Amino acid sequence: MPGQGRQGPDSFQRLARREGYRARSSYKLLDIDKRSKLFKKGFTVLDLGAAPGGWTQVALEKIGESGKVFAVDILRMAPIEGATILQGDILNSDFRKTILETTGPVDVVISDISPNLSGNYSVDQARSVELSQMALHLSVEMKAKSFVTKVFQGEDFSDFKKEVNIYFKSVRVLSPLASRKTSSEVYVIAKNRKS
Ligand SMILES: C[S@@+](CC[C@H](N)C(=O)[O-])C[C@H]1O[C@@H](n2cnc3c(N)ncnc32)[C@H](O)[C@@H]1O
Numbered sequence: 001m002p003g004q005g006r007q008g009p010d011s012f013q014r015l016a017r018r019e020g021y022r023a024r025s026s027y028k029l030l031d032i033d034k035r036s037k038l039f040k041k042g043f044t045v046l047d048l049g050a051a052p053g054g055w056t057q058v059a060l061e062k063i064g065e066s067g068k069v070f071a072v073d074i075l076r077m078a079p080i081e082g083a084t085i086l087q088g089d090i091l092n093s094d095f096r097k098t099i100l101e102t103t104g105p106v107d108v109v110i111s112d113i114s115p116n117l118s119g120n121y122s123v124d125q126a127r128s129v130e131l132s133q134m135a136l137h138l139s140v141e142m143k144a145k146s147f148v149t150k151v152f153q154g155e156d157f158s159d160f161k162k163e164v165n166i167y168f169k170s171v172r173v174l175s176p177l178a179s180r181k182t183s184s185e186v187y188v189i190a191k192n193r194k195s
Pocket of ligand 1: 022023049050052053055072074089090112113114115116131
């Protein structure tokens with residue numbers, strides 16, 4: 001990972017190209033995992049908003065050959081060896097049912113979903129929270145041990161965090177090094193599901 005402190009986006013873009021990652025966002029998940037220890041060998045992972053596949057690549061490395069990754073996106077995604085790709089909209093309840101039926105129990109749900117930006121921040125922020133709520137509900141139904149989601153900070157953020165606290169004992173908010181300096185995105189990291 002590039003040196004100390006928050007770097008310009010270009011250094012992560014260059015590094016991603018050099019190290020064979022499909023997106024600079026891979027370094028956000030590497031940083032989150034370094035600080036929060038999400039993955040273990042053999043885990044099953046659901047990756048929501050997975051295209052082009054940077055997080056999927058990191059998850060596959062972390063869980064090893066005995067693990068499984070299901071990568072979900074509304075967009076078409078080029079195949080990644082070792083991952084099962086599901087294309088659809090997580091706001092669609094039939095598609096969510098398909099996800100649940102396909103994956104079975106999952107150890108970790110990771111979501112880097114971003115809404116299509118409208119340019120109106122409060123609209124985009126509300127959409128980001130709605131997508132994160134869907135991801136949270138899927139992780140609860142799947143009885144995931146840990147859950148990570150990107151959320152835009154704003155009005156509904158603290159209510160969303162309280163909702164995550166209903167289901168998980170440990171909830172932290174991180175801003176990974178590879179996030180752009182000007183970004184309002186943060187990552188909610190929830191561990192130790194309450195039974
Ligand atoms: C920032 S990108 C994810 C980058 C990815 N984590 C990576 O490392 O390559 C956000 C993704 O969320 C997806 N997305 C947005 N809304 C969605 C929805 N309703 N259902 C499924 N995917 C969605 C977008 O298509 C986009 O690919």
